[in-house]
Amino acid sequence: MPMPADATRLLTLRPEGLYCPEGDFFIDPMRPVPRALITHGHSDHARSGHGAVLASAQTLDIMAIRYGEGFASATQAAEGPVTLGGVEVRFHPAGHVLGSCQIEVRAAGVNAVVSGDYSRVPNPACAAFEPVPCDLFVTEATFALPVFHHPPPGDEIARLLASVAAFPERAHLIGAYALGKAQRVIMLLRQAGYDAPIYIHGALQRLCDYHLEQGIPLGDLRPATMDKAEAKTLRGAVVIAPPSAFASPWVQRFTDPVIAFASGWMQIRARARQRGVELPLVISDHVDWPDLTRTLRELNPAEFWITHGRDDALMRWAELEQRRARPLHLVGYEDEAE
Amino acid sequence: MKAFADLLERLAFTPGRNAKLALLERFFREVPDPDRGYALAVLTGGLETGQAKPALLRALVGERVDAELFAMSYDFVGDLAETIALIWPARGPLRDVPLTEVVEGLARAGKAEVPGLMARWLDALGPSERLALIKLVTGGLRVGISARLAQTGLARIGTIPVEDIGELWAGFTPPYTPLFRWLEGGPRPEVTARAPFRPVMLSTPLTEDDLAALDPAEFAAEWKWDGIRVQAVAEGGTARLYTRTGEDISASFPDIVSRMDFDGALDGELLVRRGDDVAPFADLQKRLGRKAPGKAMLASHPAALRLYDLLLWQGDDLRALSWSDRRARLERAVAGLDPGHFDLSPRLRFADWEELAALRADPPAAVIEGVMLKRLDSAYVAGRPRGPWFKWKRAPMVVDAVILYAQRGHGKRSGFYSDFTFGLWDGERLVPVGKAYSGFTDEELNKLDRFVRANTIDRFGPVRSLKPALVVEVAFEGLNRSTRHKSGVAMRFPRISRIRWDKPAAEADHLTALTDILDEAGA
Numbered sequence: 001m002p003m004p005a006d007a008t009r010l011l012t013l014r015p016e017g018l019y020c021p022e023g024d025f026f027i028d029p030m031r032p033v034p035r036a037l038i039t040h041g042h043s044d045h046a047r048s049g050h051g052a053v054l055a056s057a058q059t060l061d062i063m064a065i066r067y068g069e070g071f072a073s074a075t076q077a078a079e080g081p082v083t084l085g086g087v088e089v090r091f092h093p094a095g096h097v098l099g100s101c102q103i104e105v106r107a108a109g110v111n112a113v114v115s116g117d118y119s120r121v122p123n124p125a126c127a128a129f130e131p132v133p134c135d136l137f138v139t140e141a142t143f144a145l146p147v148f149h150h151p152p153p154g155d156e157i158a159r160l161l162a163s164v165a166a167f168p169e170r171a172h173l174i175g176a177y178a179l180g181k182a183q184r185v186i187m188l189l190r191q192a193g194y195d196a197p198i199y200i201h202g203a204l205q206r207l208c209d210y211h212l213e214q215g216i217p218l219g220d221l222r223p224a225t226m227d228k229a230e231a232k233t234l235r236g237a238v239v240i241a242p243p244s245a246f247a248s249p250w251v252q253r254f255t256d257p258v259i260a261f262a263s264g265w266m267q268i269r270a271r272a273r274q275r276g277v278e279l280p281l282v283i284s285d286h287v288d289w290p291d292l293t294r295t296l297r298e299l300n301p302a303e304f305w306i307t308h309g310r311d312d313a314l315m316r317w318a319e320l321e322q323r324r325a326r327p328l329h330l331v332g333y334e335d336e337a338e
Numbered sequence: 339m340k341a342f343a344d345l346l347e348r349l350a351f352t353p354g355r356n357a358k359l360a361l362l363e364r365f366f367r368e369v370p371d372p373d374r375g376y377a378l379a380v381l382t383g384g385l386e387t388g389q390a391k392p393a394l395l396r397a398l399v400g401e402r403v404d405a406e407l408f409a410m411s412y413d414f415v416g417d418l419a420e421t422i423a424l425i426w427p428a429r430g431p432l433r434d435v436p437l438t439e440v441v442e443g444l445a446r447a448g449k450a451e452v453p454g455l456m457a458r459w460l461d462a463l464g465p466s467e468r469l470a471l472i473k474l475v476t477g478g479l480r481v482g483i484s485a486r487l488a489q490t491g492l493a494r495i496g497t498i499p500v501e502d503i504g505e506l507w508a509g510f511t512p513p514y515t516p517l518f519r520w521l522e523g524g525p526r527p528e529v530t531a532r533a534p535f536r537p538v539m540l541s542t543p544l545t546e547d548d549l550a551a552l553d554p555a556e557f558a559a560e561w562k563w564d565g566i567r568v569q570a571v572a573e574g575g576t577a578r579l580y581t582r583t584g585e586d587i588s589a590s591f592p593d594i595v596s597r598m599d600f601d602g603a604l605d606g607e608l609l610v611r612r613g614d615d616v617a618p619f620a621d622l623q624k625r626l627g628r629k630a631p632g633k634a635m636l637a638s639h640p641a642a643l644r645l646y647d648l649l650l651w652q653g654d655d656l657r658a659l660s661w662s663d664r665r666a667r668l669e670r671a672v673a674g675l676d677p678g679h680f681d682l683s684p685r686l687r688f689a690d691w692e693e694l695a696a697l698r699a700d701p702p703a704a705v706i707e708g709v710m711l712k713r714l715d716s717a718y719v720a721g722r723p724r725g726p727w728f729k730w731k732r733a734p735m736v737v738d739a740v741i742l743y744a745q746r747g748h749g750k751r752s753g754f755y756s757d758f759t760f761g762l763w764d765g766e767r768l769v770p771v772g773k774a775y776s777g778f779t780d781e782e783l784n785k786l787d788r789f790v791r792a793n794t795i796d797r798f799g800p801v802r803s804l805k806p807a808l809v810v811e812v813a814f815e816g817l818n819r820s821t822r823h824k825s826g827v828a829m830r831f832p833r834i835s836r837i838r839w840d841k842p843a844a845e846a847d848h849l850t851a852l853t854d855i856l857d858e859a860g861a
Contacts, residue, residue, distance in 0.1 A: 147424035251753025
């Protein structure tokens with residue numbers, strides 16, 4: 001096994017974010033930098049205003065959709081190995097959302113993998129997480145507490161459909177983030193055989209269209225921008241909207257809706273209650289505790305770093321497993337901004 | 339267990355009564371016997387629980403999970419049962435343990451067997467079923483389902499009226515198989531319960547317009563006491579005290595039940611009474627909160643019944659008689675009861691409505707909420723018929739308060755800011771005094787929602803903090819001192835009676851408007 005010092009030399013922490021000195025670039029920086037490598041299109045990882053951006057073609061498209069074509073001075077789609085300064089960079093699927101990648105940095109026979117956000121649960125919108133053997137693994141810890149065991153998403157969709165059957169006169173409004181979660185819920189519904197029209201809030205339109213362009217079928221989608229009289233006819237319909245819409249007057253057009261929210265946080269009742277959710281759906285695009293610890297055991301890196309989330313619990317796990325770990329306390333990676 | 343856990347989870351997050359009933363109905367229709375019957379028993383508190391204490395479960399989980407990881411998780415989740423349910427390491431193979439297996443297994447198990455049983459079940463169940471199991475065995479099941487609501491849900495699976503179910507309810511025991519057979523078209527079972535609950539007769543509110551059409555000579559009047567309406571039934575050596583929805587609260591009131599040495603069914607108000615003085619509702623609330631009150635509590639907060647009516651007496655069913663006849667028999671019956679714990683609700687003498695209105699406006703005690711009017715010829719009938727009995731409440735107290743915080747509502751009010759926290763001036767500061775959710779029209783709700791959105795100064799999760807700019811008149815039925823509220827007072831049934839778009843916040847009332855009322859009442 002190579003000495004850990006060799007791999008940890010590849011990455012360091014700067015105020016802007018995680019930095020590779022030998023390649024002179026940042027990965028998912030929180031502030032504008034001359035050269036950024038981006039793991040995926042969620043707004044806390046992919047920000048606008050960088051000089052050059054290297055990311056998957058889909059992540060670049062998503063950034064252009066969100067920030068406009070001029071979101072960076074120069075862009076390059078990652079295909080195959082790319083040499084930057086003294087290091088070689090490769091992108092590997094992360095299984096999180098459409099276009100999401102892990103970034104592998106290799107030099108002098110050692111490598112580090114920055115996973116970004118990742119999931120091990122199959123998701124038809126993106127390629128499955130690829131375990132890349134590495135000396136240093138940089139992981140998220142969003143759901144790094146042993147209480148997080150996300151149930152199979154199909155079970156949660158079955159609960160949603162049971163509720164639609166039990167309350168056929170009430171529209172079911174599902175809160176879901178615009179990139180990834182919304183399309184995931186739609187695809188899961190289609191997989192479960194639900195082929196009625198699904199109504200989407202205007203803020204989801206462009207990213208749903210982009211999924212279609214990428215060859216990901218979502219079935220019959222219709223805009224949920226109707227007026228109150230039309231909304232009344234949506235009895236028993238499934239409507240998907242970003243979480244922020246639930247605080248806006250948009251909701252008022254629906255008569256006695258069932259408020260649902262699709263998120264890994266819904267596993268905790270207090271979180272569901274705080275949001276005024278009537279039907280919490282535990283659907284996550286991050287690794288839960290069993291998948292996170294399984295991944296770390298499987299990759300068995302000489303050292304792993306924790307970018308954000310519940311690093312205290314994961315550090316305790318590392319101690320019990322006698323694994324070398326370090327928390328980075330990166331501020332600014334949260335759930336996607338609403 | 340899966341269907342039961344799903345039901346509990348939906349009930350816990352569903353605020354609307356109709357939605358709750360729909361969930362209950364669906365459950366009772368779909369789940370087979372005896373699981374549904376045991377579920378009914380769990381929901382209505384008809385099962386002995388508490389076989390496993392939280393400490394036992396903590397010990398079990400401690401054998402399986404690192405203590406530090408558990409502590410971090412508990413800290414994050416905030417609820418012990420939920421933490422254990424979520425963190426329990428799945429050992430499979432998963433099996434949907436039937437609720438019946440749990441209930442009957444626990445009933446048979448000796449104390450030493452409980453930990454092994456629990457561990458085996460927890461290993462076989464998924465997280466939400468584990469939570470249901472833990473809440474069930476620790477008795478910490480707070481789903482907010484009254485026996486009456488469960489019975490109403492039950493009634494929907496067939497054509498039997500809920501009043502009939504209520505009348506026979508006490509005659510059934512878990513898992514209620516004959517009850518379900520009856521509801522689904524089988525024969526009406528013979529009542530075998532001792533001292534069962536009889537459906538209660540309720541009154542409707544009286545308006546001033548109603549009054550003009552009524553003849554004072556046809557009515558009797560009594561005070562409307564501010565306690566809780568109960569039914570005391572003693573038959574064949576069994577004595578039980580029921581709420582008006584048929585919940586058995588005998589265990590909480592041994593001071594009453596031990597003195598029910600009669601044979602009959604009495605209707606009255608449960609109060610805390612010291613000598614002739616009836617204590618404020620808050621004192622009764624203390625008793626209601628205790629499942630098994632201690633000696634000190636029984637001495638400091640003695641309970642008593644103030645009697646209104648007599649349904650059965652020494653084997654005779656009196657419900658078809660007129661109120662006047664029943665009243666005469668009630669007066670004779672009370673004479674034989676312990677005067678320390680049973681007395682008669684006095685009949686008010688009045689010649690015309692003006693005289694009664696004057697009595698209502700100035701009652702002799704603070705715990706009187708108004709007056710009751712009962713037709714002299716009225717039979718005792720179940721339910722809430724309009725006409726024979728009226729409640730004529732005192733005009734509520736009002737105070738002008740400032741809206742401080744708002745939260746969005748549920749169901750039909752989804753997306754609308756409809757839940758308000760209001761405050762009163764305390765010197766230069768506004769202190770929160772209470773919350774109000776009702777009293778306004780749909781049109782006013784729209785205006786209130788727009789006001790909230792335009793005047794938000796801060797957000798705390800779902801709560802919006804508002805510029806103190808809107809005054810509302812808050813009506814309420816009573817007032818108690820409270821150590822739980824920052825203001826030191828707690829209102830009963832506060833609601834918004836008028837929105838004072840015209841009134842500046844500086845002219846809202848001061849907290850002393852409430853504390854003065856309490857001081858005057860000597861509370």
